[in-house]
Amino acid sequence: EIVLTQSPGTLSLSPGERATLSCRASQTVISNYLAWYQQKPGQSPRLLIYGASSGAAGIPDRFSGSGSGTEFTLTISRLEPEDFAVYYCQQYGTSPTFGQGTKVEIK
């Protein structure tokens, strides 16, 4: 099983700032099959990024993904009020696994 470790656990930022979230895999993620999701309290997850860097339909372009192998990053270029949420990475190169999440909170 591939273990995904997200850092930091919590990110405290102000609207308008840049957010950089990290996801590290215990083994190489096959074909960079890495996705990112956003989850707000009481809601289901929403797909943001797949294939490490491809934006899902309807996702604002302030969200971008990068990385390969075992190191991946989700960047939110300028935080909007609606972006404060928990973010999960997920690999699907093998049996799917998720990271433990990074909470982006208002500073």
Next chain:
Amino acid sequence: EVQLLESGGVLVQPGGSLRLSCAASGLTFGNYGMCWVRQAPGRGLEWVSSISGGGELTYYADSVKGRVTVSRDNSRNTLYLQMNSLRAEDTAVYYCAKIGVTGKWFFDYWGRGTLVTVSS
């Protein structure tokens, strides 16, 4: 618009059984693989099971293998999860989700979830 609506979550005693359903609309259901993902209270996401579009291929997480069966009825646009020998650690919100692309198990549409509570 793709919509997924789960149902069947209840309070059940340890060792009990239940069946979850997920009604799909807004897509050609049989063309897509589907899955179940769960989230224990205050915890992260855990993939549970997947099934191919035609229903012939099924996959399970080790944590539920042998206790859970995924199935689908494409004539009814409905996904199911039969859960047996339930344990306290199965307590979670269970989401059904659509697999984005065949063979690439990212999940592009999610239901709102149904809560399963296993407790005496």
